Amino acid sequence: MRIVMIGSGYVGLVSGACLAALGHDVVCVDKSRDKIEALQAGKVPIYEPGLEMVIADNCAAGRLSFSGDLVGPVAAADAVFIAVGTPSRLVDGHADLSHVYAAAREIAAAATGFTVVVTKSTVPVGTGDEIERIFREEFPQKDIAVVSNPEFLREGAAISDFRRPDRIVVGSDDERSTELMRDIYEALDLKEMPLYFCERRTAELIKYASNAFLAMKITFINEMADLCEELGADVQKVAKGMGMDRRIGDKFLQAGPGFGGSCFPKDTLALVKTAQDYDRPLKLIETTVAINENRKRAMGRRVIAACDGSVRGKRIGVLGLTFKPNTDDMREAPSIAIIRTLLDGGADVHVYDPAGMEAARAVLGAVKYRRNAYEVAEGADAIVLVTEWDQFKSLDLPRLKDLMKSPVVVDLRNVFDEDEMIGHGFQLVPLGKRPRSAYPARTLFHAVPPELAWNPLL
Ligand code: UGA
Numbered sequence: 475m476r477i478v479m480i481g482s483g484y485v486g487l488v489s490g491a492c493l494a495a496l497g498h499d500v501v502c503v504d505k506s507r508d509k510i511e512a513l514q515a516g517k518v519p520i521y522e523p524g525l526e527m528v529i530a531d532n533c534a535a536g537r538l539s540f541s542g543d544l545v546g547p548v549a550a551a552d553a554v555f556i557a558v559g560t561p562s563r564l565v566d567g568h569a570d571l572s573h574v575y576a577a578a579r580e581i582a583a584a585a586t587g588f589t590v591v592v593t594k595s596t597v598p599v600g601t602g603d604e605i606e607r608i609f610r611e612e613f614p615q616k617d618i619a620v621v622s623n624p625e626f627l628r629e630g631a632a633i634s635d636f637r638r639p640d641r642i643v644v645g646s647d648d649e650r651s652t653e654l655m656r657d658i659y660e661a662l663d664l665k666e667m668p669l670y671f672c673e674r675r676t677a678e679l680i681k682y683a684s685n686a687f688l689a690m691k692i693t694f695i696n697e698m699a700d701l702c703e704e705l706g707a708d709v710q711k712v713a714k715g716m717g718m719d720r721r722i723g724d725k726f727l728q729a730g731p732g733f734g735g736s737c738f739p740k741d742t743l744a745l746v747k748t749a750q751d752y753d754r755p756l757k758l759i760e761t762t763v764a765i766n767e768n769r770k771r772a773m774g775r776r777v778i779a780a781c782d783g784s785v786r787g788k789r790i791g792v793l794g795l796t797f798k799p800n801t802d803d804m805r806e807a808p809s810i811a812i813i814r815t816l817l818d819g820g821a822d823v824h825v826y827d828p829a830g831m832e833a834a835r836a837v838l839g840a841v842k843y844r845r846n847a848y849e850v851a852e853g854a855d856a857i858v859l860v861t862e863w864d865q866f867k868s869l870d871l872p873r874l875k876d877l878m879k880s881p882v883v884v885d886l887r888n889v890f891d892e893d894e895m896i897g898h899g900f901q902l903v904p905l906g907k908r909p910r911s912a913y914p915a916r917t918l919f920h921a922v923p924p925e926l927a928w929n930p931l932l
Contacts, residue, residue, distance in 0.1 A: 475499070475658055478551045480544060480577045482509055484520055484632075484736070485594055485625050486557030491525060492636040494532035496661040501547040502540050513540040521802035521829050524633040548584035553654060555623070556581070557594040562740045569598050569744040578605045582613040590651040592621045596681050596741055598748050602645065602674040619651040622674045624681035629735065630800030637662070642669045645677020682748075685741040686759045691726045692733050693762045696769060699729035699906030709906025710888055729906045731808035731860060731886040732769035734797030739766070739806040770808045773886055774815025777858045780884050780903045786820035789879070791850035794861025794887075795838070796830035804833040808886075809860045813838055826850045828863050848877055856882035862889050871898045 475498045479490035482504035494500040504510050512519055516533070518526045532538035541547055548554055558573040574595060581591055591609075593602060606620045622645035627635045642659055646652045652671060659669055672680070699709040709729045717724025733739070742763050749756040778785050797807040804810070807830075816823050823841040827834060831843055844850045847866060851857060851874045859866060867889055875881045875898055883895065884903045892910055895902040903909050 475553065475654075476551045477501075477658070478503060478544065478547045478554045479594075480554060480556050480581065481558035481573075481595070482506075482513065482540065483557065483559060484522070484629065485627070486555070487513075487518070487520065487529075488522060488525060488627055488632045488636060489555065489557060489594055489625060491528045491532060491538060492633065493658070494535075494538035495528055496659075498537065498658065500532075500538050501551075502538070503544045503547060504540070504542065507542055510540045510542045521800075522632055523630065523800055528633060544580055545584045548581050548589070549586045551585075551589060553590045553592055553658060554581050554585070555592045555594045557625075560595050560597060560740075562743055566747065567743045568747045569596070569740070571597060571601060571604075574601065575605070575608065578608055579612065582609050582616055582618060585613075585616055585618055588617045588619075588650065590619050590621055590654050592623045592655070593678075594623055594625055596624060596685075596737070596744075597622075597678060598744060599675050599678040599682070602678060619646070619648040620674065621646045621648075621651045621655060622677035623655065624677060626681075626684065629803055630798060639667050642667060643677050643680050644669060644671050645674035645680075646671060647674050682741055682745040685738055686745050686756070686762070688726050689733055689738040689742050689766070690758055690762045692728075692730070692738075693765050693769075695727045695729045696732065697765065702906045703908055706908055712906075729888070731773040731812065732766045734770075734806040734808050736803060736805040739763075770811035771815050773808060773858075773860075774812040774819075776886075776903070777812070777816060777856060777884050778819050780882050780901075781856050784819065785816055785855070788821055788855040789853050790816050790821045790823050791844075791847075791854040791857040791878075792816075792823060792825040792841075793827075793847055793850060793857060793859045793866050794863055795825055795827035795834045796861050799861055799863045800829075802829040802833050804830050804837050807837075807861075809834075810837055812858065812860060813841060817841070824850050824852075824854065827861065828865055830861075848873060851877040854878045855880045856884060858884040858886060859889055860886055862887040871895070871900070875899055 477493055477498050477500045479486045479500060479502045482502045486502060490500045490502040509519055518529055556574055556577050558577050560569040560571060563570040574597060602620045602622050609618050624643055644655045695713055698712055702709040713727035716722050717727055742759055746756055746760050746763060781788055792813060795807060795809040796803055813823055817839055824844050825841050826844045826847055847869055881900045883900050886905055888905050890902060892902055892904060
């Protein structure tokens with residue numbers, strides 16, 4: 475099958491490379507000359523474990539190539555995937571579809587013979603209809619079908635997610651394109667991973683509904699974490715006990731500093747806006763968005779509380795900046811709001827991330843960039859762990875403590891083992907459970923007025 479992928483960003487590059495690995499001839503197209511030249515020279519512009527090798531192997535096998543021009547590749551293609559960006563529009567939070575429609579017009583102009591146009595970008599319900607309308611009105615002589623095939627890849631695990639998806643959703647209202655999509659994916663073991671066919675609008679909504687549900691699940695456990703701290707329960711054990719019920723499942727129940735990334739914040743907002751436009755407001759998702767937004771700064775205040783209520787003039791170390799581990803992506807990362815809160819409070823903030831330092835420089839303010847966790851610990855009044863990179867799970871704890879001025883660690887991902895930390899003399903502030911030691915006033919917990927109750931030191 476000859477496939478063209480329009481947009482060589484995260485989704486396009488991963489999907490294009492993985493489709494080539496299934497045996498198809500794939501051309502990834504992008505308007506950025508620099509990006510295409512880098513890819514042609516074997517440089518992969520994004521951080522994704524395993525991707526470089528998939529790209530190298532398939533380029534070497536002659537199945538994968540890169541081009542700045544779509545006309546030739548599209549003319550020869552059976553299927554053209556649209557994987558361009560759909561950022562939130564600054565004015566109103568709706569998804570900005572200008573790139574999608576521009577790509578659709580260029581594809582239609584170049585297409586010859588029967589061509590299936592597949593939207594891979596996350597697009598609001600009805601976008602496929604609008605693309606079809608453009609084709610019908612502006613290119614009536616062309617034989618083009620429009621299909622929705624949303625992606626469910628997670629950054630950091632995208633290659634394995636592509637190879638072993640829970641499902642592949644295909645929204646198609648046309649028999650020929652349904653068959654073509656079946657042919658594209660047939661190299662995957664479809665007995666194990668069902669190809670789920672539905673109408674195009676339904677497929678578009680499945681993507682938003684899935685992301686919104688997951689975002690809501692995370693927000694649910696984050697609120698439960700706050701309640702656990704008040705009640706003297708342990709959120710990790712609550713999550714485990716809940717997750718044993720297969721109707722609930724144990725995934726996406728890790729309490730943390732709030733969800734970030736390029737998908738959940740943007741997609742929840744876009745879904746909220748769509749629902750409002752149709753006069754069917756989604757109150758649960760509206761609340762999810764608001765809670766998550768507040769939570770990020772609240773995590774900054776949590777660090778301030780752990781420093782006796784003030785970080786003015788204090789050195790605070792931050793471990794992990796990216797929105798989650800195994801990515802260099804800083805988009806909507808909770809670390810940004812947390813660090814801003816600390817800087818507003820007058821802290822001297824020292825940061826380290828295994829992969830996100832370059833991206834962080836573009837979005838963080840006046841912080842100091844250090845080369846590893848131990849440099850971050852040097853002279854620190856407190857450390858806050860924001861992103862759960864594996865390397866932070868195996869730190870030399872005695873060394874870390876010796877370097878710190880005061881051994882306060884605020885763990886926003888519950889990475890550290892409490893007994894071990896306490897054994898090494900740290901004052902650990904975990905998330906979703908009461909700190910166990912070094913805070914003699916713990917027994918006063920219930921006497922704390924509600925407005926101060928989040929303060930783990932009271
Ligand atoms: C998410 C979805 O998981 C993918 O299925 C989807 O394809 C993708 O969005 C997309 O729409 O393109 P991604 O943004 O890469 O993938 O990251 P996730 O692993 O879902 O994590 C999102 C955020 O939730 C992170 O900030 C993470 O730290 C947070 N999270 C996740 C939690 O706080 N707790 C959890 O239990 C799980």
